[in-house]
Amino acid sequence: MSSTIELAEPHIQQLYQLACAAREKAYCPYSGYQVGAAIRISDGTIYTGCNVENSSYGATNCAERVAIQKAVSEHGKIQIADVMVVTDANPPWPPCGMCRQVIAEFSAQTVIHAANLQGEIITTSFADLLPQAFTPEHLHR
Ligand code: THU
Numbered sequence: 001m002s003s004t005i006e007l008a009e010p011h012i013q014q015l016y017q018l019a020c021a022a023r024e025k026a027y028c029p030y031s032g033y034q035v036g037a038a039i040r041i042s043d044g045t046i047y048t049g050c051n052v053e054n055s056s057y058g059a060t061n062c063a064e065r066v067a068i069q070k071a072v073s074e075h076g077k078i079q080i081a082d083v084m085v086v087t088d089a090n091p092p093w094p095p096c097g098m099c100r101q102v103i104a105e106f107s108a109q110t111v112i113h114a115a116n117l118q119g120e121i122i123t124t125s126f127a128d129l130l131p132q133a134f135t136p137e138h139l140h141r
Helices: 010-023 063-075 097-105
Strands: 002-004 036-041 046-050 080-087 107-116 120-125
Touching: 010 036, 010 046, 010 063, 010 080, 010 107, 036 063, 046 063, 063 080, 063 097, 097 107
Parallel strands: 080 107
Antiparallel strands: 002 120, 036 046, 036 080, 107 120
16 A cells, blocks of 8 residues: 555554654665664563665675564564565665564564655565565474
């Protein structure tokens, strides 16, 4: 669903503001793409992240994974309710494939919000973004 941030619920607007602030911290001297993320976990706590690039390129961390790693390292196992990712792109970027796999590890009715600086926001269920995901349950079957 495509909409604008002005029409979003207050808790989504809050995630957007926090992701925009995180984006300002992006370390991206190689790509020049600043990305900010904010995740809300099941107890309502919000964690933020920005992309952190590396001169080896391959060691780069995406904003979404930084936010998730911060959350797990502070909280232990988490259930992700919402992921907000903000870029200056039109249309807004959804999370990359590697981030989708990491979200799958902790997803629980997760909703993904891809937004840009103009306030456009595209909301998708995580299940639609990564159908038939490989999850921890597969290891126990
Ligand atoms: N990036 C993210 O932070 N999140 C994504 O979902 C896609 C890509 C970052 C990685 C890199 O620093 C820059 O965007 C260009 O790929």
